Amino acid sequence: MGTDRVAALVDSLRARGERITTARRALLTALAEAGDHRTAEELAAEVARVHPEVHRATIYRTLDTLRRLGVVEHTHLGHGPAVYHLADEPHQHLVCEDCGAVAEVPPTVFRPLERALARDYGFAVSSRHFALVGRCRECSQGRDAI
Amino acid sequence: MGTDRVAALVDSLRARGERITTARRALLTALAEAGDHRTAEELAAEVARVHPEVHRATIYRTLDTLRRLGVVEHTHLGHGPAVYHLADEPHQHLVCEDCGAVAEVPPTVFRPLERALARDYGFAVSSRHFALVGRCRECSQGRDAI
DNA sequence: GTTCTTGCAAAAGCTTTGCAGGAAG
DNA sequence: CTTCCTGCAAAGCTTTTGCAAGAAC
Secondary structure (H helix, E strand, O other), X not given: OHHHHXXXXXXXXXXXXXXXXXXXXHHHHHHHHHOOOEEHHHHHHHHHHXXXXXXXXXXXXXXXXXXXXXXXEEEEOOOOOOEEEEOOOOOEEEEEOOOOOEEEEOHHHHHHHHHHHHHHHOOEEOOOOEOEEEEOHHHHHHOOOO | OHHHHHHHHHHHHXXXXXXXXXXXHHHHHHHHHHOOOEEHHHHHHHHHHHOOOOOHHHHHHHHHXXXXXXXXXXXXXXXXXXXXXXXXXXXXXXXXXXXXXXXXXXXXXXXXXXXHHHHHHOOEEOOOOEOEEEEOHHHHXXXXXX
């Protein structure tokens, strides 16, 4: 399952002339196994379970490399660290300011907004770099004000 | 002009039982004069021109106090520091990932999206806490890909 | 006089960078 | 063999915190 996905990513990177190193393969594996988003810290811990020698700086550098290559995206959910995930299956994040729950919604929900911004402001929304902050269903029902 | 606005803000804070200190008044003045968004660093510099004794920690603490009181909002435009502005005239930020230009758009543009998220996910978008990242008109025309 | 705010200094949290050794191709 | 990547250590940037002195009311 995740193994195939990693193999495909590795192949595509190699095809582009990128080097395949222990850190890169381990990071791709950790990302594929994650399912949803992970912080750099969490990914470093996951990688360290198998390859303790991989340094945190390498985690950040490799994540940035993979981002430039279009393989990884990262999103800011709030005031904490950024979260990373594989770039296939793009999605937007909704984060609840009360309980911290994070929901993923398909990018189609944003299509009308993107069209309006392109039409009225010439602005081409290009990334799902930031989450939308608000209140989830459960927290909306429990209380009214902050 | 800005003076009236500051006076009104000061009055409303006092009416709520909040203390009016040098730092608070200076910060409100700097925010009112700013017109658009400013980083905490920029606001600290502006305040320091008149009151050099106001410490940066006080800037952050005061901004947070004003945020809790609903007077100030802050937004994350990208990877740098947060930007602050007075909470009247709410707006969303569009930031260009190429040239860094920041546009402000009225919240009405987001109304349909907010309704869709409320209807389909029970999610109540409550803040304009993050900018939307994309490419502005000028940068879209100049080039096609990253 | 009481309570809230501030200045200071220090640290926290997350991320980036310079450099020299080492691995990938 | 050449180029790119990594480990290490150190620092960067933004923001937060503990504490005692000081200001607001």
